Amino acid sequence: MGREGELWAWALCGARWRARASLRLRPSPRPSPSPSPSRQHFSTSRRQSTSGGGSTNSHHHQYHHQQSQSQSGSRSGFGSHVVLKRWLSRALSFGKQRVGGIPYFPVVLGFAASGCLGTGLLVVFADDHNTSHNPPGISNTAGTGKKKVIVLGTGWGGMSFLKNLDSTLYDVRVVSPRNYFVFTPLLPSVTSGSVEARSIVEPIRRIIRSKGKHVQFHEAECIKIDAAKKVVICKDVSKVRPKGKEEFALQYDYLVVAVGATTNTFGTKGVREYCHFLKEVYDAEKIKESIQNCFESASLPHLNKEDRQKLLSFVVVGGGPTGVEFAAELHDLIYDDLLNLYPHLHNDVKITLVQSGDHILNTYDERISKYAEQKFTREGIHVKTGCRVLGVQDGAIDFKIKSSGQLVNLPYGMIVWSTGIGTRPVVSDFMNQIGQSDRRVLATDEWLRIKNCHGTFGIGDCASIEQRRIVEDVSYLFKLADKSNSGSLTIEEFVEVMEQVRQRYPQIDIYMERQHMRGVLGLLADAVKDGNRGSMQLDIENFKQAISKVDSQMKSMPATAQVAAQQGEYLAHCFNHMAAEVHDNIAPEGPMRIRGKGRHRFQPFQYRHLGQFAPLGGEKAAYELPGDWVSIGRSTQWLWYSVYASKQVSWRTRTLVVFDWTKKMFFGRDSSRID
Ligand SMILES: Cc1cc2nc3c(=O)[nH]c(=O)nc-3n(C[C@H](O)[C@H](O)[C@H](O)COP(=O)(O)OP(=O)(O)OC[C@H]3O[C@@H](n4cnc5c(N)ncnc54)[C@H](O)[C@@H]3O)c2cc1C
Secondary structure, three states, X not given: OOHHHHHHHHHHOOOOOOOOOOEEOOOOOOOOOOOOHHHOHHHHOOOOOOOOXXXXXXXXXXOOOEEXXXXXXXXXXXXXXXXXXXXXXXXXXXXXXXEOOEEHHHXXXXXXXXXXXXXXXXXXXXXXXXXXXXXXXXXXXXXXXXXXXXXXXXXXXXXXXXXXXXXXXXXXXXXXXXXXXXXXXXXXXXXXXXXXHHHHEEEHHHHHHEOOOOEEEEEEEEEEEEOOOOEEEEEEOOOOOOOOOOEEEEEOOEEEEOOOOEEOOOOOEOHHHHOEEOOOHHHHHHHHHHHHHHXXXXXXXXXXXXXXXXHOEEEEEOOOHHHHHHHHHHHHHHHHHHHHHOHHHHHHOEEEEEOOOOOOOOOOOHHHHHHHHHHHHHOOEEEEOOEEEEEEEOOEEEEEEOOOOOEEEEEOOEEEEOOOEEOOHHHHHHHHHOOOOOOOOEEEOOOOEEOXXXXXXXXXXXXXXXOOOHHHHHHHHHHHHXXXXXXXXXXXXXXXXXXHHOOOOHHHHHHHHHOOOOOHHHHHOOOOOOOOHHHOEEOHHHHHHHHHHHHHHOOOOOOXXXXXXXXHHHHHHHHHHHHHHHHHOOXXXXXXXXXXXXXXXXXXXXXXXXXXXXXXXXXXEEEEOOOOOEEEEHHHHHHHHHHHHHOOOOHHHHHHHHXXXXXXXXXXOOOOOOO
């Protein structure tokens, strides 16, 4: 079976697909950037000063729409794909029905048998059947005798935590203004129509129910964390909320903060007013609509060449993975599909990628970064590296080329801003309360406990681990090692103490791996130069010299789904272990304490990097594997398809995503603009 066949088989394996889902895909309260002079109405009506991504005081202007999955199908679908979708829907409902006289069940079973071979990650969660309503004020969850756990956020971190948590051990509530999970890596594909928005989202309640766990979900936004009282204040973000009952409070024993981040504008003027962000599903849909607006407006008969070129000038700010992937998707959409429909606009299109660093994809291997630059340049994407954006106005962006000091004013029809992550207001406020106001994200220790705030944990984009530096503990470690109290260490004593503390300082192993060292003795290479190490004695200075280099391997983790999901999983296991410890008197399993007695309860969190993809358009992608491995080209694009199909959150979304890709291959992308 070919790769495509395999993907189909995966998609069809197993699950039920119910035709109706209860998602709310909300447009951002942030103003819609104006795509063109003639489409001003698109941007101004919901203009606000707060950031996008469901920020605190946004809901007054939110435009909710609730559509069934079947409505979504008819909204976007034409002809055969709708029929096929319906067939799949019925086929996946197993059993009773028949296709052309053949019962569905054996058909699906056949697919399932082959599809199971390629099974990927299936993330399914349990629902809560207790839907008691909280009165305004402090909600009463007492009576169960269980500790109250509140999870803020239903993104990668929050959902991974829920998936792995034994919810029978705690009284668990989830609070999020988004009642669905989004598979963010496919958001750029939504902007171009390669994938439908509803194919990459899954309702939280469905996810929770499918595993039969005991979790309550509240669609609300946390507007304040009161660390002193151990209470979170939440706000109903729906339009139908009863007057005077907008807010409610929930008490917690443990709080998991997984609210993600906003886009960082670095305070650049005009960005919030005129730029699109790419963080949420509604951002992607607005971008898609805006591209189509630009092409339709540019086709109007009364415009001159200058107007057309301005409308068809697309600017992407940010040469990181999201910006690059979006630029590639945009290029494919325009050159594979739109220019077939608007051939008269061929010479007026321009895509510009503005990057402040010297290279795009500069967190990737140099070979990938170079390949991407060359590919983009060859395909006519203008890559402007080493540029600092000075400001954005309606219809033009100003930037400075750092090397020459030259100022550039570039007109645009649509601009997308994709540079780094910023802090959500609720997190900033919380950081002020706990003395972390000088930071961009919450600081946690290696066990993901938020510093200076007992009982709270931070995972995903809203937090970062402040790893303990080994040099801070030099004298403690030296004392620990110097059992004879002689003031110097033998080689054996050095080896013994380093073996003991390796778990506590993960940077030791990373350093040794990077330096190709076989054992901790290798750390002495610089400190002890003579050949006779056996008789060597280390004083505290030698000791410091030997271990201080390992701290150079301490890097903050990237803000990725991979990190967030691993942290959620790790934290859930800690919670499970914590509850078991109370009931079954299980001994701590972590490393020894350096400054205290006994052991830590758990192992510190350790990130396992599984590599990273960079789709580059034209059915080519790059993949950087751990170590020094790099893979670029068409086969890598197929690997990307396979991995992202397998990582879908449910069989429903997996089916839809594979279906969308197949539809794109046969029929191209849809360019209808449906508001
Ligand atoms: C376009 C795009 C492409 C990406 N591609 C990749 C990729 O290919 N690979 C990869 O590893 N990473 C990728 N990422 C990064 C990845 O999506 C993030 O790192 C990941 O989503 C972080 O997970 P999280 O749980 O911290 O936050 P999120 O997934 O952003 O979830 C945050 C949750 O908190 C909720 N929330 C917000 N405010 C509040 C509040 N006040 N109260 C309660 N809940 C709140 C939100 O509604 C949401 O449910 C991409 C990101 C984007 C935007």
